[in-house]
Amino acid sequence: MSETLPLLDVAELSRQFTVRGTTGGLLARLRGGAAAAPKLHAVDDVSFTIGRGETVGLVGESGCGKSTLVRVLTRLLDPTSGSIRLGSQDLTHLPARRFARRPERARIQMVFQDAGESVNPRYTAFDAIADPLRRLRRLRGAALRSRVETVATQCGLPLALLPRFPHQLSGGQRARVGIARAIAVEPELLVLDEPTAALDVSVQVVVLHLLARLKQELGMSYLFVSHDLNVVRLLCDRVLVMYLGRIVEEGPAGAVFANPRHPYTRALVEAIPQIGAEGAPERIRLGGEPRSPIDPDPNVCRFYGRCPRGFARCAEQMPPLHEVGPRHRAACHLVEGG
């Protein structure tokens, strides 16, 4: 039955990038490995699902692979290995380029991390929002105009700004164009890569309320990438925590924030800045040298070296995800056995 299928099912997904440079090549040759160029493991063996109508948050250190993961999911990048299913459709082997022009494209839409960069500088705000409606919904004329104006209004974008070009808009105004553009075709899965990063708090509230409403009205699902953990806590049902390409913790948002089990998640939750933190405890800073994502040792925990609680075993065995509560898992030797 299709109702029991999750909307998105990602299994053992990896994406690597080849790193240029002589040092790596030389090292590899010294180690005896033939001409093996060093590989950056941006996404490493990631599995998760998103249910219909579910909002899943994706958080983690800058550079840990969140954007790469969502670019692979939305088929802007090809995976190195693993599989991606959207409902009953296998997206894994659709070449990235072809997918962009297919009508199924409307089923997954994406709001990019850097709205200023992803908006075509020669498109007015109107054209940017109209573009997917023209391509994927074949709307023209009055129907097109009215749909564009509806979504612009839904996103709190004054209609007077529609004839403007990106450089005539503030950062936050551009971000709203990006969101309006993505929801225009009413996708089933909306992938948002830091959609509110450029927004001020007031517009952010409007957008968060809008996302919550669209989710209720249209049953849309979200994968929501954000560094603002206060927002993730309020918006998301479930959270995935990534560290250096791997998921290190996942679980219901409430449980993960109230009772983080992985030492990295703990450090993250403790570092959330608070207003008027006068008298607040000094923030714990993660010390140590982060491990390299380039050809990482498959038998060492990725957090080892920075982990305040690391011990010998962490350097000998990569911890798997352990069950620590209902639908709550963490990849740390310390939580083995719950």
Added chain:
Amino acid sequence: MSERPPRADPAVPPQLTPAGGPAADLAVEPGEAPPLDTAPTPPGTAPNLLDSLPPGPIPPAAAFSAAQAEPCLAVRDLAVSFRTRGGTVKALEQVGFTVGRGEIVALVGESGSGKSVTAYALMGILDAAGEVTAGTAQFGGTDLLHAPERTLRGIRGRDISMIFQNPRTALNPIRPVGKQIADVLIRHGGAGRREAPAAAIEMLRRVRITDPERRARAYPYEMSGGMCQRVMIAIALACRPKLLIADEPTTGIDVTTQAVIMDLLTGLARESGVSALVITHDLALASEYCDRVVVMHAGHVVEDAPVRDLFAHPRHPYTARLLAATPTGHASLADLASIPGSLPDLRRPDLPACRYIGRCDRALDSCQVSLQRREIAPSHLVACNNPL
């Protein structure tokens, strides 16, 4: 946070001129004190730029106290407008604030309130359609708004550096990031061609780029958004600026890395007297890492106060709304309230004296025609006829 050692003493207001009336300005007279020394450091005393970064040699904090009366930057009465097809956008009007030496000032406000335009005007890099129509910006004896381009070129990138809101577009896409940092080190940081690459790698390490030796060879498109942001920060710090203007410096960076970067910045301010103007949406960030907050709305400065006073007792109705819209300990999304209404159309010829009037629940009839700007508490400035 309460343990934070004092930097520029916020209790030493740079010659405030509390005044009322519509023409009064929040800003400050630069006074007659001798100009800040902007001469380049003699070569002998600047052997290594990294010395300026913690944990390098620390100049005694007392060395800066004498200079505190003279702010690093004093912006006064700044007005900027843009010509557009639909009319003239009065993006900034009577904007004024100061940044003391070693002080970290946050510039906050809604999207479109004019924060970036303020920074661009100070850097002399406004869009061609934009024009500074009034004001001064004193920086060490130079008026940034009126100095000849040749003088400015010497100041930009050396004495003042800027981190842009869109890091990826500000970096050169076809040059490896390590080389881009080394370029700045050679041009402005007094580094030789030989040592620059190694110093660039060290800069990358300080902004927490993993595996910096190898990542130095990466191109911007090969780095994540937050990594590009950190490369920009490394470039901005490489030239040992006196003033750093940072437009959303940690947007797109996770909170643990943000803490490291803000520690780096506050360390520089404390130990080397670097001043910073930090543009941010994140009031929590401002509250933890900045000394003073300047709140902007629709091209006006509406409030300017030491960080503790501002958060404990916001006086402008807009500031209070801004605080209420910031997610912190809220129990549910429904508890968050956006600020009613929207920014007025800045092309209107008949803009009211207070540009917040259409959204304000404390508005008086007088707010339409005049606006009182005053010092409501020590070094706490507010532009409102009916403050909280």
